[in-house]
Amino acid sequence: MENNRPLILVTNDDGYSSKGITELITMAQRIGDVVVVAPDAAQSGKSHAITFSNYIRVKTITDEPNLKVYSVTGTPVDCVKMAINRLLDRQPDLLLSGINHGTNSTVCTIYSGTLGAATEGAMNGIPSVGVSLCSFDLDADFSIVVKYTEPILKRLLATNTDKNLCLNINFPDVCEADFRGIKICRQANGVWKERFIEYRDPWDRPFYWLSGDLVNYEPDAPDTDEWALAHGYASIVPINLDSTDYVRLKKIDYLL
């Protein structure tokens, strides 16, 4: 590796061979040297989960001078830990997670493996960016994501000094003519309303599959990520690593 170029760690939660990460790798290679450490299979919804009740295997997929690709039999956060602790010979300058096939917005970002990986990077002092497109299409068109994210990442690498910065960027699934630009936002308040669909196995025993829909509690709040995405904007939300609720902290004395 040439050590004068930025080192960019790339991961995701859709698996190392998905289209989204392939597009992200191509973009990252224009900016720096790239090491990919990504799950060997889909790991959506894994949040910040780690694997310590089972072992992990690592497989070298690509070993070229400016691109190394490893697959890991674990969660997105496991991938980041494995990269930092065993696979990289120096601290990355940037972590990119994505491009996720599907939206990661509102407070329900908490379920996201894409953002789990980005948060893990930022906790370890690597400025980290999760990138998602609001389309679950396996062959989605990521061109506006790449076009508008690349200059942000270059500015970040050139000027950011905040080692714990974690950004969540989402792009709407629109053509360029309908794309209205990028907004810095807060997470909308909302919840996933689930239903468990009941099936019967061949022995007539029930099993369940989780499904559901996002309910946005504040669809008319223009400072939120969901509003931005619904109106043709990309959203950037900075993510907090400290989950202390400082407002409630001052209000719960009465419980003691």
Place this chain on the structure above:
Amino acid sequence: MENNRPLILVTNDDGYSSKGITELITMAQRIGDVVVVAPDAAQSGKSHAITFSNYIRVKTITDEPNLKVYSVTGTPVDCVKMAINRLLDRQPDLLLSGINHGTNSTVCTIYSGTLGAATEGAMNGIPSVGVSLCSFDLDADFSIVVKYTEPILKRLLATNTDKNLCLNINFPDVCEADFRGIKICRQANGVWKERFIEYRDPWDRPFYWLSGDLVNYEPDAPDTDEWALAHGYASIVPINLDSTDYVRLKKIDYLL
């Protein structure tokens, strides 16, 4: 079920038959009617992960008038979703998660399945409390946890009107003579420093097992959970459901 008693949903991440949840169930039965929906096996480190790439099964373990126990083949968050969506006939008044065998403190609470379940409850409008003891002993003595948590829960049920309240309570592993009381705290800043131990399988192929230690970046900060626990206090940290970083939100315009 008698509907005039509070309904308490109990879950954990160590599995429905662990000692910690058994002690929590006994305490909860003194306060209200209890429904337990907990993992069928250990689910530590599962954070806020959900299962939607695989099916889930539910098994009825106990079906008595004032105590129902179900096991679920999923994560702690899956258990809460399954409880709310299929197993409960009304909204619980309180969710309890634990008593966890092991500490859930600092910003590394993000990895915790115990707190994942509590956060999920609060996101769904159920005041929720995660309870942990700083001991990994499978036969740990939970008596001070029960003694000091029960009055807090009774006050919470009697007076709290905040449906999205989420509390993380940890108790130090000390005898009662050394217990110094309860402190409301913020999360200490810290990180898990990992090592992956390398093994060789019978075919000489490497595999890895995640291990590590907590590094507390601010051991001398008396307003943090880690300081409280290290000095013989129990800690209560209110948990934020919105992970927007409102400080950085005002500082990242330069990236656009």
